Amino acid sequence: MVDPGRRPTVKDVARAAGVSASTVSNVLHDHPYVTEEKRQRVTDAIERLGYAPSLVSRQLRAGRSQVLALAVPDITSPYFAHLAHVVIDEARRRSLTLFIDETGGGAAQERTIAEGYLSRGVTGVLFCPVELAPAELERLKSDVPTVLLGEYVPGGSFDHIAINSRRSAVEATEHLLSRGRRRPAFAGMRLDRQAGPAYERLRGVREALRATGVDVDADLVFDVADHSREEGARVARELVRRRSDCDALICAADLLAVGALSALREAGVAVPADIALLGWDDAPEVRYTAPPLTSIAHDMTGLAQQAIDAILARQADPTRPAEHLLVGHRLMVRESTGAG
Amino acid sequence: MVDPGRRPTVKDVARAAGVSASTVSNVLHDHPYVTEEKRQRVTDAIERLGYAPSLVSRQLRAGRSQVLALAVPDITSPYFAHLAHVVIDEARRRSLTLFIDETGGGAAQERTIAEGYLSRGVTGVLFCPVELAPAELERLKSDVPTVLLGEYVPGGSFDHIAINSRRSAVEATEHLLSRGRRRPAFAGMRLDRQAGPAYERLRGVREALRATGVDVDADLVFDVADHSREEGARVARELVRRRSDCDALICAADLLAVGALSALREAGVAVPADIALLGWDDAPEVRYTAPPLTSIAHDMTGLAQQAIDAILARQADPTRPAEHLLVGHRLMVRESTGAG
Incomplete structure (x- = not known):
């Protein structure tokens, strides 16, 4: 009998089965020369x-490791912490190590x-690149099933999942237009690259504005x-310094909006009376700022599920065509854009 | 010659060495029947x-995995995200997989x-428990080197690292006393258990107050x-509802203070004029609240380094006595307690 307070070992299994420890090991490693009995x-x-x-x-038995990696720029960003949270959850549900x-x-x-993470035994990667350009990503692409989260690669060969950034920006801008805002500023990164979520959001803002001429x-x-x-605070200070007549600041991420809000307050600029403010990601803290911030929430659970599905599908069939998938989003209207 | 753009395989190594692939595998796995030559x-x-x-x-060659686990309650908490950030960094510096x-x-x-994480091949754990009582932790204790972060186990047999919660609370309270606050409220979890960081912080508040009689x-x-x-917002609403005459709210964590600040603002209670407010952890967002919040910062890098040191030392010598280590802290005074 195995002491209930102790984790059973190979030796315990061998004793209970009436075989040698090396037979147990052979079974665990799926060696062919063990009798069926x-x-x-x-x-x-x-x-x-x-x-x-x-x-x-288990890795040896499976013939390959089922260890996935999630590679994010910075886990202290609320968006990436949230992403890690849902991916940990989804990986656990499927008995994958993350x-x-x-x-x-x-x-x-x-x-x-x-x-590729092969040297670390990782066979699938959920990757959120921010620095590498799409062309370089394509050039470096490894055989390790990799799904890109957030970065848009036009015509690229990576599986890719994101919200519809352009569409969400159209909706956010139409919301601002409905509140009488006509002259928005926009802040986001890598706009010069003409790719990536922030650039797509800027495209959406333009599209909605151009409908008004x-x-x-x-x-x-x-x-x-x-x-x-x-960086959000820096942009807001620049807007104040220039005495810009903009009436809204659209930030491609909530943290930019949080920083801008703080700098506007210090400069005596009222939100939303003088400048309406919104961001993306629906970071938990934006419900607690003064005033609370309007934000675009992503379907994070759907993102995690589809990302892991994509990895497993590509493990099963490396030749399948690249998929570009969208997950849902939702505009969470709060006081910073004059809710109510 | 191996194509420089491709990762070399066992076959490449075999070809270069003039041996079979299985000989390479035998060397990698340290099988004894390979000639020294x-x-x-x-x-x-x-x-x-x-x-x-x-x-x-690599795990097989080392005879054991060098995979450490960090187990936190919730990665979306800024404190635990920061902890993960510094532990990832420190693990990478030492070529450990985390x-x-x-x-x-x-x-x-x-x-x-x-x-213990043995079934997942993890040989060291950095663990932040919040729910299990110290006695149960002791009862369940495994052979996997485990260091507790944050939870205080009086006389316990786990290695344990934290800031000096009691001392930091004395300093925070003396700061409030120096600003003329005399009647603080306190919010934290598991105060009834009479152990843990929040309880130690309450002890420190009491100690400093009692010095004034x-x-x-x-x-x-x-x-x-x-x-x-x-929960912070709930406590603040309760204070307002009771028309409590407290002049400060000491929160055992910044998130409580962020929530309290928002609820006080909604109730028209001025911070710091009516109620001074402070927390622990120095979460990035507290520099951007209105007003910015006073907080106690932990030496997170020191925490990560000492935690991994403790795991490796226990791997090397499982019989060494349990260590209870302290890392530094620093009171970051901001407007919420009437800075300046």
């Missing part, structure tokens, strides 16, 4: 004792990931270094 | 080609972790369900 006795004993083979054993890596948004680290003023478009509170 | 040729080829064996191979798990603060999930009013001590913005 012994295999059955070992399997029964494993079940009876609740023996849990180690990760290494490890989380940070790139720091750096090109070298992103290259390592684009080139105007375009976004080029002077009111801010390319930021990252989607941080600091 | 062949072993040397394979090792040379591995080095020359820059071949990186898979995680599984996987991050969430317990959801649930007892069942915490039990799984306390009982008074104690904390028992009616102003709030046990909260978790350290969330929602």
